[in-house]
Amino acid sequence: MADLTSEFVGIKSPNPFWLASAPPTDKEYNVRRAFEAGWGGVVWKTLGLDPHVVNVNGPRYGAVYGADRRLLGLNNIELITDRPLQTNLDEIKVVKRDYPDRAMIVSLMVPCEEEPWKFILPLVEDTGADGVELNFGCPHGMSERGMGSAVGQVPEYIEMVTRWVKANTRMPVIVKLTPNITDIRKPAEAAMKGGADAVSLINTINSITSVDLDLFAPEPTIDGKGAHGGYCGPAVKPIALNMVAEIARDPGLGQIPISGIGGITTWRDAAEFMALGAGNVQVCTAAMTYGFKIVQEMISGLSDYMDSKGLTSVDEIVGRAVPNVTDWQYLNLNYVAKAKINQDLCISCGRCFAACEDTSHQAIAMSEDRTFTVIDEECVACNLCVNVCPVEDCITMEAMTPGAVDPRTGKVVEPDYANWTTHPNNPAAKAAE
Amino acid sequence: MSSDAFTPGIVPGRMADEVYAERFSDLHPRLDDHEALVAADRCYFCHDAPCVTACPTDIDIPLFIRQIATGTPDAAAKTILSQNIMGGMCARVCPTEQLCEEACVREMAEGKPVLIGQLQRYATDHLQEQGIHPFSRAAVTGKSVAVVGAGPAGLSCAHRLAMLGHDVVVYDAAPKAGGLNEYGIATYKTVDGYAQSEVDWLLKIGGITIEYDKPLGGDMTLQSLRDAHDAVFLAIGLGGVNALEAEGADKDGVLDAVDFIADLRQAEDFAQVPVGRDVVVIGGGMTAVDAAVQAKLLGALNVTLVYRRGRDRMNASVFEQDLAASKGVRIVTHAVPRAVIGNGAVREIEFDYVDAAMQPTGQSLRLAADQVFRAIGQTLVGDGLPELDGRKIKVTGAGRTSMEGVWGGGDCAAGGDDLTVTAVAEGRDAAMDIHEALTGAA
Numbered sequence: 001m002a003d004l005t006s007e008f009v010g011i012k013s014p015n016p017f018w019l020a021s022a023p024p025t026d027k028e029y030n031v032r033r034a035f036e037a038g039w040g041g042v043v044w045k046t047l048g049l050d051p052h053v054v055n056v057n058g059p060r061y062g063a064v065y066g067a068d069r070r071l072l073g074l075n076n077i078e079l080i081t082d083r084p085l086q087t088n089l090d091e092i093k094v095v096k097r098d099y100p101d102r103a104m105i106v107s108l109m110v111p112c113e114e115e116p117w118k119f120i121l122p123l124v125e126d127t128g129a130d131g132v133e134l135n136f137g138c139p140h141g142m143s144e145r146g147m148g149s150a151v152g153q154v155p156e157y158i159e160m161v162t163r164w165v166k167a168n169t170r171m172p173v174i175v176k177l178t179p180n181i182t183d184i185r186k187p188a189e190a191a192m193k194g195g196a197d198a199v200s201l202i203n204t205i206n207s208i209t210s211v212d213l214d215l216f217a218p219e220p221t222i223d224g225k226g227a228h229g230g231y232c233g234p235a236v237k238p239i240a241l242n243m244v245a246e247i248a249r250d251p252g253l254g255q256i257p258i259s260g261i262g263g264i265t266t267w268r269d270a271a272e273f274m275a276l277g278a279g280n281v282q283v284c285t286a287a288m289t290y291g292f293k294i295v296q297e298m299i300s301g302l303s304d305y306m307d308s309k310g311l312t313s314v315d316e317i318v319g320r321a322v323p324n325v326t327d328w329q330y331l332n333l334n335y336v337a338k339a340k341i342n343q344d345l346c347i348s349c350g351r352c353f354a355a356c357e358d359t360s361h362q363a364i365a366m367s368e369d370r371t372f373t374v375i376d377e378e379c380v381a382c383n384l385c386v387n388v389c390p391v392e393d394c395i396t397m398e399a400m401t402p403g404a405v406d407p408r409t410g411k412v413v414e415p416d417y418a419n420w421t422t423h424p425n426n427p428a429a430k431a432a433e
Numbered sequence: 434m435s436s437d438a439f440t441p442g443i444v445p446g447r448m449a450d451e452v453y454a455e456r457f458s459d460l461h462p463r464l465d466d467h468e469a470l471v472a473a474d475r476c477y478f479c480h481d482a483p484c485v486t487a488c489p490t491d492i493d494i495p496l497f498i499r500q501i502a503t504g505t506p507d508a509a510a511k512t513i514l515s516q517n518i519m520g521g522m523c524a525r526v527c528p529t530e531q532l533c534e535e536a537c538v539r540e541m542a543e544g545k546p547v548l549i550g551q552l553q554r555y556a557t558d559h560l561q562e563q564g565i566h567p568f569s570r571a572a573v574t575g576k577s578v579a580v581v582g583a584g585p586a587g588l589s590c591a592h593r594l595a596m597l598g599h600d601v602v603v604y605d606a607a608p609k610a611g612g613l614n615e616y617g618i619a620t621y622k623t624v625d626g627y628a629q630s631e632v633d634w635l636l637k638i639g640g641i642t643i644e645y646d647k648p649l650g651g652d653m654t655l656q657s658l659r660d661a662h663d664a665v666f667l668a669i670g671l672g673g674v675n676a677l678e679a680e681g682a683d684k685d686g687v688l689d690a691v692d693f694i695a696d697l698r699q700a701e702d703f704a705q706v707p708v709g710r711d712v713v714v715i716g717g718g719m720t721a722v723d724a725a726v727q728a729k730l731l732g733a734l735n736v737t738l739v740y741r742r743g744r745d746r747m748n749a750s751v752f753e754q755d756l757a758a759s760k761g762v763r764i765v766t767h768a769v770p771r772a773v774i775g776n777g778a779v780r781e782i783e784f785d786y787v788d789a790a791m792q793p794t795g796q797s798l799r800l801a802a803d804q805v806f807r808a809i810g811q812t813l814v815g816d817g818l819p820e821l822d823g824r825k826i827k828v829t830g831a832g833r834t835s836m837e838g839v840w841g842g843g844d845c846a847a848g849g850d851d852l853t854v855t856a857v858a859e860g861r862d863a864a865m866d867i868h869e870a871l872t873g874a875a
Contacts, residue, residue, distance in 0.1 A: 066474075067470060067471055067473075067474030067502075068467075068470070068471045068474065069467075347538040347539070347541050347542040348479075348483065348538055348541070349477045349479040349480070349538040350479050350480030350481055350482075351477060351478070351479065351480060353480050354480035366480075366481075370481075370483065390477050390542075391542065
């Protein structure tokens with residue numbers, strides 16, 4: 001069993017799996033159950049100033065399902081904690097005292113002025129918490145009051161508030177980013193300039209999950225109306241992965257530590273975030289779907305993976321895929337692949353044919369007896385056939401050997417790397433000469 | 434309960450009353466909404482799908498399953514019924530494991546096909562239980578067509594003709610419509626009077642009159658029908674039963690399986706249907722299995738199905754064979770009846786074991802039997818019929834017989850399997866051909 005001990009901005013935890021600031025970390029009862037289940041740390045659900053906020057009394061969540069009601073995406077309109085500040089502080093203190101080896105981070109959201117931050121930070125320090133996370137991401141409700149993503153969408157505010165917080169606490173400061181912006185690197189840069197110890201991302205994405213076609217109202221519907229919520233769960237993972245990678249590979253961001261969030265459901269999801277630069281991960285929807293026990297699979301899965309790879313520390317995974325994330329213009333245009341259909345595995349469903357024939361390059365032939373074969377003269381290796389094939393590994397993309405002739409172009413496959421920046425079709429390439 | 438499984442002879446009431454209802458309940462209870470969604474999601478929506486090719490009525494299976502998956506089962510039902518007006522019954526009785534589900538790519542991949550038959554039933558039940566009939570008649574043409582036989586082929590033909598605007602009179606020898614759907618299928622495949630409710634639903638198209646207790650023959654000849662109508666469609670099925678060629682085959686207790694099945698279907702109380710203690714069914718088709726399984730369900734102590742060839746040659750599908758075995762029916766193969774033994778009534782039956790070439794092996798088998806069911810095939814019965822091809826009516830194209838203005842389809846016509854779904858397809862296609870002949874419309 002590999003050692004999963006994690007240290008993130010100086011905060012130690014027995015594993016890199018934290019629960020994100022969200023309903024599962026709203027109070028002592030839940031957090032104790034989480035720690036008993038094995039979670040390495042929690043980010044306590046966001047505290048605010050009294051009087052505490054009031055939540056809606058109708059549905060707070062909406063869902064997108066796969067077949068068999070597998071929950072693929074969740075949308076929520078719950079606000080920050082709706083309990084008195086002191087109640088939360090008291091509970092944080094006793095839980096941290098009872099679980100000193102677990103990471104206890106407190107999420108905060110107060111108005112965009114320095115005084116409230118000066119007020120709340122000492123109270124949090126007094127609990128013995130290990131750090132704070134600034135909630136600049138919440139996209140619903142709080143943003144209408146000038147907090148949450150309303151701050152996170154303005155880099156200058158992020159920098160300003162982060163600076164205030166750093167000036168008023170000795171605790172590590174993690175800035176949680178909203179994905180509801182055009183370039184995730186800008187708020188990350190602002191957090192860094194303000195002195196943040198780390199960023200965490202992504203918070204939830206503005207969303208309407210569905211529309212009730214009888215009421216003609218968005219869901220979740222409250223008394224006939226609906227408001228956008230924050231989208232999370234497995235469906236958002238690709239978006240989150242990209243944003244994590246964008247920050248991780250930006251040399252201007254000085255390798256700021258990242259706590260990865262967004263649809264992490266299994267150990268594999270977690271490992272992917274870490275490979276793209278996340279020092280640890282935070283989980284919410286998976287726990288809300290299946291309960292806290294899922295962390296046991298995450299622990300065993302990551303451990304088995306590390307053992308199989310001969311890795312002894314989670315830090316050996318962190319950032320390992322970052323050098324392989326590049327821009328399109330640097331992709332090797334001399335790399336030529338062709339789809340190949342394994343006839344022994346093929347079940348003759350014809351989905352590759354329909355996809356290629358109707359929507360792509362007419363590069364798959366179908367015979368009378370439903371044998372499907374790739375026409376190398378037409379195949380551009382787009383991968384759509386692989387993606388629509390229901391049989392794993394039945395269709396593969398095979399790289400052509402340099403020196404061979406690509407039957408589609410009639411050109412020899414070149415052994416050397418060459419990208420768009422130097423391609424003769426690129427006007428910029430010519431201009432540079 | 435005056436008797437039990439051990440009571441000798443052919444007696445009713447071998448079981449407690451409450452056991453009958455349970456034993457004769459729906460073989461495959463209908464999928465509920467969630468089960469249907471999950472089952473539908475397994476469909477790959479294949480290109481030029483093999484399941485469609487395998488369906489004698491060419492139902493667009495991927496489309497109707499996708500319509501179920503998107504929460505529109507009534508649209509799915511219309512997709513099904515527009516190709517196969519008896520899609521509800523076919524969903525229950527089709528040997529799907531030899532047709533669509535055998536062709537399903539997931540059968541090839543995993544041995545677990547998409548549950549096409551059960552999904553089809555889910556959709557058709559959903560529509561029909563609301564009383565919705567999604568088809569309407571074209572303008573009345575003034576043409577009249579006689580359909581002889583109100584079984585699957587006849588009703589399918591009648592519906593299509595009525596939809597095209599023709600007036601149809603269906604003549605049937607029985608007091609109820611449905612043909613084998615009503616009289617020839619095991620009870621557990623079509624419970625709760627489905628065959629009749631399907632007929633009632635089908636007739637909602639309008640323009641169809643059914644004349645009951647009107648067999649072909651006597652006053653009503655083929656010629657008289659030709660004189661009275663613009664066209665005739667013969668769908669009279671196979672009214673006769675092949676005789677058992679064994680010594681003593683005329684003893685009491687040697688019966689036709691089709692009569693036993695029909696009696697069960699018409700029984701108001703299964704406890705009143707008598708069954709032997711030691712039952713032997715001779716044959717290897719669906720009729721044999723239906724009789725054997727139901728004899729067992731009625732409480733017979735021993736039921737043996739004896740077939741002259743190997744299991745692979747049985748017309749009953751593997752699913753049916755397994756069903757029989759699971760109900761406690763013993764299946765004996767490669768045995769030919771030689772003599773029925775008994776003093777007046779059958780007491781034992783003796784078989785010769787034969788090899789693959791049907792040659793005697795010199796070995797024999799003797800089974801105790803107080804009831805023997807013949808299920809060795811049915812034959813065409815009737816006088817003045819069009820030219821035959823072998824033992825059935827010769828047809829060309831879409832059911833054209835040797836007689837001008839007379840079409841034929843279903844079990845009485847040569848070609849095609851003797852399946853409900855095949856009969857429906859033949860009825861439908863003959864209707865289109867009749868329509869073309871009567872109106873000149875293609």
